[in-house]
Amino acid sequence: MIAVQALVKEFPKKDGTTFRAVDEVSFEAAHGEIVCLLGVNGAGKTTTMRILSTVFKPQSGKASIEGFDVLTQGDQVRRNLGFLSGDTGLYARLTPREFIHYFGRLYGVQDNAIKRRIEEMSALLDMREFLDKKMEFLSTGMKQKVSIVRSIIHDPPVMIFDEPTAGLDILTARNIIAFIRDCKQRGKCVLFSTHIMREAERLADRVIMIHQGRILTQGSLPSLREESGLTDLDDIFVYYVNQASADAKVEAHEF
Template structure:
């Protein structure tokens, strides 16, 4: 279970960053008092436009960032107090986190398995299963820098799951993938759910969220706009689909800023 309580994350910007973001404020509130809950056996979708604070929230959950205010707990462990325990139980995949281009998928899989203290037999079994599912065997010994975007993404997903984590956090997992590969990834997320894992995905593709997610949290401008099942969200806004519902919230929350 993941519990995000009153999470606020403030970045201090240096002059260069202020110029880049065309702002005169030296601080930026990326996430503002957000509370979310996600449970085992569900796929939780974090929805929001670019720059809404999705990635920052997920990075806080993954222990890479420390909350400025509020707290995050994963499987009962606080991300600041016991980050090691949290890291043991999660898998975190984003576009910015990559595998070493000079190594093969097989080497990276073994490397991260060993780094996480898993015995070689279990690593081999996990590798067989994941490489089979994602069809990685064909290029498992090729250097990652020689692979296509889709192959790289498949390898990254497989490697991130080496330790059979209880919680899987994927930041825009189908971004840049062709339709077939994307389907393979979302299907695997469903398999994980059936195995009782908690899966969190962030996305701005509404149709994907509609089909995939059991519960949805909408973040706009760093603040939580809504949280619930698809039906609950549609009922609240009276919209006929998620996209319309999203724009209802967007109008409401974007104006206030």
């Protein structure tokens, strides 16, 4: 499971001040659940996920994957985590088989297990014919399949998808969405981010709306609909953004 508590991440700016990309973010995600981080570009989704995957270190707050602290137990965190984003590149001069073996070994998976898994997944994702072609010759869809296998080669209990469908065509995107559903079926804990409301609507058990580094609201879709009195997720999102800025104005007046 994923547990995030009062997470803060600031980046230094050239003028000496800091920019708060993630501001006191707290949430949890359990096994067998798909949780969606929903927000416009620059809301802090990617930064949050990078903290969870130990790429960034937070200034304050806590975050853990399967109970392992991202700050102090990075190795265990990464071992329990699969990470996939829409715009990751691949090593052009390697074949998918070599590429997956490379990451499997880095995760400490035995070679036999890697082989088995490649067989299994390539049958499932229909990738046998290009397993030994250099990746520079693969299409976007093929590449994304390779990335999928790479992300679960160590069979992690937690999966994080950062804008997994960004820049992909409809057919490839469908593959990814099917894969995310599949992860849930297998009882994994899934966190994914998107700025596309429809995607959140179709996939998520729970939605966390995030704006300017802060969480606006979180809950299941029905509960959000009920609370806002609106049906369309677009409208609901705008409703919460407006509410937050109204709150901010009131605060300013009081001050």
